[in-house]
Amino acid sequence: MIATPSLQPTAYYEQSTFDSELVEVFENNWIFAGFVEQLANDNDFITLTIGKTPVVVQNFKGQLSALLNVCSHRRAQLQTGPQGNRSMRCPYHCWSYKQDGALAGVPQNNTDFGLTQEDKRALSLRRFELELCGNFIFVRVCKNKPTLRAFLGPYFPILQELSTSFCDSVGKGSYEWHTNWKIACETVLEVYHVASVHPETFAKFAKAECEIQFFNGHSTGNTPLQDAPKKWWQGARKHLKIEQNQNYTEYNHFFIYPNLAIGLTNGTLMSLQTYEPIDATRSRLNFDLKMVPRVDGKETSEAVKSAIMANFNEFNHTILEEDRLIAESCQKNMLSVNTPGLLGKCEDRILHFQNAWKRDVSQNTNQINEDN
Ligand code: FES
Numbered sequence: 001m002i003a004t005p006s007l008q009p010t011a012y013y014e015q016s017t018f019d020s021e022l023v024e025v026f027e028n029n030w031i032f033a034g035f036v037e038q039l040a041n042d043n044d045f046i047t048l049t050i051g052k053t054p055v056v057v058q059n060f061k062g063q064l065s066a067l068l069n070v071c072s073h074r075r076a077q078l079q080t081g082p083q084g085n086r087s088m089r090c091p092y093h094c095w096s097y098k099q100d101g102a103l104a105g106v107p108q109n110n111t112d113f114g115l116t117q118e119d120k121r122a123l124s125l126r127r128f129e130l131e132l133c134g135n136f137i138f139v140r141v142c143k144n145k146p147t148l149r150a151f152l153g154p155y156f157p158i159l160q161e162l163s164t165s166f167c168d169s170v171g172k173g174s175y176e177w178h179t180n181w182k183i184a185c186e187t188v189l190e191v192y193h194v195a196s197v198h199p200e201t202f203a204k205f206a207k208a209e210c211e212i213q214f215f216n217g218h219s220t221g222n223t224p225l226q227d228a229p230k231k232w233w234q235g236a237r238k239h240l241k242i243e244q245n246q247n248y249t250e251y252n253h254f255f256i257y258p259n260l261a262i263g264l265t266n267g268t269l270m271s272l273q274t275y276e277p278i279d280a281t282r283s284r285l286n287f288d289l290k291m292v293p294r295v296d297g298k299e300t301s302e303a304v305k306s307a308i309m310a311n312f313n314e315f316n317h318t319i320l321e322e323d324r325l326i327a328e329s330c331q332k333n334m335l336s337v338n339t340p341g342l343l344g345k346c347e348d349r350i351l352h353f354q355n356a357w358k359r360d361v362s363q364n365t366n367q368i369n370e371d372n
């Protein structure tokens, strides 16, 4: 047999596995948090949950810092909403914090708290590792692990280039899927399903062949485009006065373990997706669509952008819905079986993803055994 077993069905719904992967997979690895341009101004912030940890990434007078998004006083959430602009001051009783997480201000400290400098230091917010790859922001909750450059390996220069080349934001959104986050990731890691699940969409867009490359749990899948979408994008580029990125002219897809996927269409459009766990059987798929900028440095009018993007957004939405339906059916059926499914050679990117996941999760199990 050429095929290899997939993960045990329990890996997709068991609470204990989910609890363990939140820490061992999400808190131990570099996680994509957002784009530098979202934090261009003083006090701009973005929030996200990494594993079990609420995180805020904020611009403090030009310096970016990733801090625990939980007040040390009585644990209110410091910044709310996915992004905004607001100083780092708790909305409950106005305790405020500095860039390194240090407690800066406590109303009525002298009369009611009597916190010394040392007491205040002990109440600092936890600060997390933050590194940039071009304009992409990555955060890691756990300390003392490889640098972002070492973690990404050959993908570091690739992502660095993509982050600066595809920088004109044209749309974003999110969907909730009733699947474990791993099933959601697995839907983008093979083209084996394209002819049957996407006969009217992706199958007409790209060919059912894929050249793949790996580095640890990360991988690349390059799929040649059909002629019709190439022509369509050529026309769109002329209209929008933008130039193709010559390094990626087909459908070039990158997966950065554990939960970032980047699809490039004809060197023109980037769809960046993250798969966020909500609970053991639900996940949120977030996507950002970005295009190469205009060559003349001018802004493309919103009307022109929307006309072009309406077409692509509808296409994107249909494909994602096709994937969601089939992924949710797999998720539901995991409860009825007790043996792993199979991965063919054409599903090798899934195998690499799962192997990286198994390494992370079993390190934890070994650690628990050693501790006992
Ligand atoms: S909970 Fe934050 S200041 Fe009280």
Ligand SMILES: [Fe+2]
Binding pocket: 187, 188, 193, 197, 198, 319, 323
């Ligand atoms: Fe798909």
